[in-house]
Amino acid sequence: xxxxxxxxxxxxxxxxxxxxxxxxxxxxxxxxxxxxxxxxxxxxxxxxxxxxxxxxxxxxxxxxxxxxxxxxxxxxxxxxxxxxxxxxxxxxxxxxxxxxxxxxxxxxxxxxxxxxxxxxxxxxxxxxxxxxxxxxxxxxxxxxxxxxxxxxxxxxxxxxxxxxxxxxxxxxxxxxxxxxxxxxxxxxxxxxxxxxxxxxxxxxxxxxxxxxxxxxxxxxxxxxxxxxxxxxxxxxxxxxxxxxxxxxxxxxxxxxxxxxxxxxxxxxxxxxxxxxxxxxxxxxxxxxxxxxxxxxxxxxxxxxxxxxxxxxxxxxxxxxxxxxxxxxxxxxxxxxxxxxxxxxxxxxxxxxxxxxxxxxxxxxxxx
Ligand SMILES: *Cc1c(COP(=O)(O)O)cnc(C)c1O
Numbered sequence: 001x002x003x004x005x006x007x008x009x010x011x012x013x014x015x016x017x018x019x020x021x022x023x024x025x026x027x028x029x030x031x032x033x034x035x036x037x038x039x040x041x042x043x044x045x046x047x048x049x050x051x052x053x054x055x056x057x058x059x060x061x062x063x064x065x066x067x068x069x070x071x072x073x074x075x076x077x078x079x080x081x082x083x084x085x086x087x088x089x090x091x092x093x094x095x096x097x098x099x100x101x102x103x104x105x106x107x108x109x110x111x112x113x114x115x116x117x118x119x120x121x122x123x124x125x126x127x128x129x130x131x132x133x134x135x136x137x138x139x140x141x142x143x144x145x146x147x148x149x150x151x152x153x154x155x156x157x158x159x160x161x162x163x164x165x166x167x168x169x170x171x172x173x174x175x176x177x178x179x180x181x182x183x184x185x186x187x188x189x190x191x192x193x194x195x196x197x198x199x200x201x202x203x204x205x206x207x208x209x210x211x212x213x214x215x216x217x218x219x220x221x222x223x224x225x226x227x228x229x230x231x232x233x234x235x236x237x238x239x240x241x242x243x244x245x246x247x248x249x250x251x252x253x254x255x256x257x258x259x260x261x262x263x264x265x266x267x268x269x270x271x272x273x274x275x276x277x278x279x280x281x282x283x284x285x286x287x288x289x290x291x292x293x294x295x296x297x298x299x300x301x302x303x304x305x306x307x308x309x310x311x312x313x314x315x316x317x318x319x320x321x322x323x324x325x326x327x328x329x330x331x332x333x334x335x336x337x338x339x340x341x342x343x344x345x346x347x348x349x350x351x352x353x354x355x356x357x358x359x360x361x362x363x364x365x366x367x
Contacts, residue, residue: 001302002301007342008344023233029229031228038227038232042235045242046160051195053201055204055208056227057191058180063090068200068203069203072094077098078099078127078128079110080102080313081323081326083313087129098319100322102330110126130154132277132283151174152174156169157192161276162278163275164275165274180235185246206220208224208226246278256341262360264364265363267285279343282342283340297359303359305342
């Protein structure tokens with residue numbers, strides 16, 4: 001059988017190894033000049049110069065961003081249920097209540113109309129996700145937020161470099177979080193980057209370091225969520241490459257869509273007008289038998305794939321208490337139908353051919 005095609009593949013090269021080695025040799029390994037340089041370079045490269053603050057995970061970035069924006073007990077924050085649990089977890093960890101809302105069927109992102117309908121007098125903010133690397137409908141959420149005097153944030157964990165109508169993801173909300181976990185579009189090992197208004201960025205900076213800006217002059221109760229210079233040095237190298245990797249992801253996606261559009265029962269991911277999709281995932285819908293298709297791709301064709309996410313957040317044991325009896329039909333339909341195919345930059349032309357051939361054969365066998 002052919003070699004296994006993995007669903008994701010972090011790329012770590014000689015430059016990253018050399019950068020880590022240089023930091024280790026410097027003797028300064030905790031947060032220092034590498035982190036500062038990484039923040040400035042990330043800001044210039046990806047979020048049009050907005051202030052950036054590096055932390056030790058994407059989840060910490062969301063949690064600190066919410067706290068820095070004043071979210072806490074008594075507040076409701078509207079989130080999608082069709083996302084990674086970190087989105088709602090960070091809301092719950094502030095003491096606020098995550099309010100789960102349905103997605104729109106095209107791009108799998110939070111549905112603005114459903115979000116508007118879920119607003120109460122306790123709603124403090126909306127935290128939609130740029131899921132799979134496709135930007136959410138920012139203009140719609142911006143008008144809802146302005147109309148109701150509530151805040152708008154961004155879970156941009158999967159969307160480094162995505163944009164809508166020329167505006168970069170990471171510049172829409174009062175703050176945005178990018179994850180730097182190894183399977184994301186770029187990595188620092190573990191890590192997160194928050195882009196924010198200067199007031200929120202200032203508070204995130206305090207919260208990540210025990211509430212201190214000046215040593216031992218603690219202004220508020222904070223965490224240790226600092227990124228190390230070791231991790232930042234990896235991130236800085238990856239930042240110089242992520243543009244090329246994104247281009248490769250987009251080319252791979254274009255290839256997959258060209259062939260999969262012809263396959264009955266398979267819907268390739270559409271892209272909204274004016275949107276730049278960075279394909280953290282290339283996610284198709286299949287009308288039936290999703291789990292059989294995933295299994296056959298793996299067992300008969302040695303093609304890896306992923307299901308993100310099989311259980312909506314509002315039905316997880318950890319989060320269901322926030323959503324008793326809630327029914328989110330588009331979320332359930334997506335959770336039953338989605339398959340993410342390999343789209344990462346290491347795929348060869350023959351990998352791509354194998355993927356489309358396998359999907360076409362497996363989809364046909366079930367029809
Ligand atoms: C990965 C991810 C996170 C969490 O990021 P970590 O760096 O793993 O903590 C949050 N939200 C979404 C949508 C993610 O994909």
